[in-house]
Amino acid sequence: MKKENENIHRLLDGDVPAAEKDAIIRQVQDDPVLRKEFDDLSNAVELLEREGRMHPPLAFTASVMRKLPRPADPFPARLRRFLFGGRVLRWNMAAALAVALLTVVTALLMMTQLTHITRNAASPDFPSGEPAAMVRLTFVAPDARNVAVAGDFNKWRTDSHVMTRENGTWTINLPLKPGMYTYMFIVDGEHWITDPSAESYRDDGFGYQNAVMRVSL
Amino acid sequence: MHAPQQDEKDIIMRCRNGESDAYAVLVDRYRSLAYTVACRMLGDAETANDIAQESFLSAYEGLRHFRFGARFSSWLTSIVLNKCRDHLRSRRPTVGVDEIAEIRATGQRDPEQEAMAGECVDAVQKALNSLPPDYREAVILKHIEELDYQAMSEILGVSIPALKVRTHRGREMLKGLLERSGVTP
Numbered sequence: 045m046k047k048e049n050e051n052i053h054r055l056l057d058g059d060v061p062a063a064e065k066d067a068i069i070r071q072v073q074d075d076p077v078l079r080k081e082f083d084d085l086s087n088a089v090e091l092l093e094r095e096g097r098m099h100p101p102l103a104f105t106a107s108v109m110r111k112l113p114r115p116a117d118p119f120p121a122r123l124r125r126f127l128f129g130g131r132v133l134r135w136n137m138a139a140a141l142a143v144a145l146l147t148v149v150t151a152l153l154m155m156t157q158l159t160h161i162t163r164n165a166a167s168p169d170f171p172s173g174e175p176a177a178m179v180r181l182t183f184v185a186p187d188a189r190n191v192a193v194a195g196d197f198n199k200w201r202t203d204s205h206v207m208t209r210e211n212g213t214w215t216i217n218l219p220l221k222p223g224m225y226t227y228m229f230i231v232d233g234e235h236w237i238t239d240p241s242a243e244s245y246r247d248d249g250f251g252y253q254n255a256v257m258r259v260s261l
Numbered sequence: 262m263h264a265p266q267q268d269e270k271d272i273i274m275r276c277r278n279g280e281s282d283a284y285a286v287l288v289d290r291y292r293s294l295a296y297t298v299a300c301r302m303l304g305d306a307e308t309a310n311d312i313a314q315e316s317f318l319s320a321y322e323g324l325r326h327f328r329f330g331a332r333f334s335s336w337l338t339s340i341v342l343n344k345c346r347d348h349l350r351s352r353r354p355t356v357g358v359d360e361i362a363e364i365r366a367t368g369q370r371d372p373e374q375e376a377m378a379g380e381c382v383d384a385v386q387k388a389l390n391s392l393p394p395d396y397r398e399a400v401i402l403k404h405i406e407e408l409d410y411q412a413m414s415e416i417l418g419v420s421i422p423a424l425k426v427r428t429h430r431g432r433e434m435l436k437g438l439l440e441r442s443g444v445t446p
Binding site for chain 1: 279289297321385389400404410429
């Protein structure tokens with residue numbers, strides 16, 4: 045770039061010290077070629093500067109602010125939103141049926157488990173969890189001092205299952221596995237009495253009749 | 262530090278502390294700057310709007326790296342120009358002189374183009390579009406943003422002598438393009 049042209053650009057840049065400025069302006073005005081060059085460049089710059097600043101759409105700021113990343117909420121706020129914030133549940137028929145099926149299966153499993161637990165809780169003699177039924181035996185003997193029951197279920201021990209008196213009636217609850225059992229009452233520790241209200245009877249081989257009970261679940 | 266810079270420092274600190282609403286002040290203050298630079302660099306109002314918005318988002322995400330000695334406006338302008346350069350690499354670089362002449366000769370703009378590109382579609386813009394991007398950004402910063410060479414050097418990361426050369430050559434090319442298209446005598 046020639047020195048004269050460089051001076052023109054320095055003028056347009058506003059980059060000329062006051063001491064030099066007048067001399068350069070005179071040089072440009074005196075030379076028709078330089079003057080035309082200066083005028084043309086000035087026109088181009090003027091057209092450019094005339095445009096000035098442009099204005100973006102009115103929603104510009106709002107649009108930028110909407111796109112800003114949301115700051116992370118403190119933990120209590122997140123917990124509150126998690127617990128109490130509203131949610132929209134979207135569902136379809138297949139998912140609803142699957143949930144219904146799962147609910148029914150779970151309920152059945154819980155009922156089975158609950159029955160199992162109840163039976164086990166009422167059957168301390170069967171801690172292994174085998175199913176058992178609770179059988180209630182009653183025997184009317186208002187004059188007796190004590191009554192016990194002996195049978196297959198306790199290997200005919202006379203002291204392990206003592207009955208309880210309730211107004212002249214003696215009762216006992218026996219947890220028994222399903223099956224058939226023979227038994228007799230022992231009154232005051234010495235009198236073997238057959239249950240008069242038994243379902244059936246069987247000879248014991250010693251001239252007496254054992255009472256028979258069938259236990260089922 | 263000047264008052265605006267002190268004010269901007271406070272805003273930036275608030276943004277860094279999670280008060281994103283404070284950023285609206287900076288967006289309002291410099292949206293015309295970002296939009297004008299993008300518009301003049303790209304010649305397309307719609308794209309310029311997108312680029313200017315993206316620039317503000319990038320600036321927000323980078324606020325923690327902002328040096329408080331610098332001007333936010335200079336930093337933002339450099340982000341806008343970087344995005345414009347990236348965009349220009351993927352599209353047609355120049356517009357022919359004939360196209361500029363046609364705009365001048367008819368004295369009116371295509372209504373559809375007007376609607377699409379808005380203010381950016383004019384003869385001067387077409388001439389700007391024909392400048393190499395390095396010259397274009399120097400001329401825009403010098404004559405539209407009216408920055409001095411020191412500020413331009415901070416924005417572009419280019420030495421002042423190199424920027425003077427780019428500006429001078431850019432002006433010469435612009436003058437020639439406008440003359441050939443009949444915009445200037």
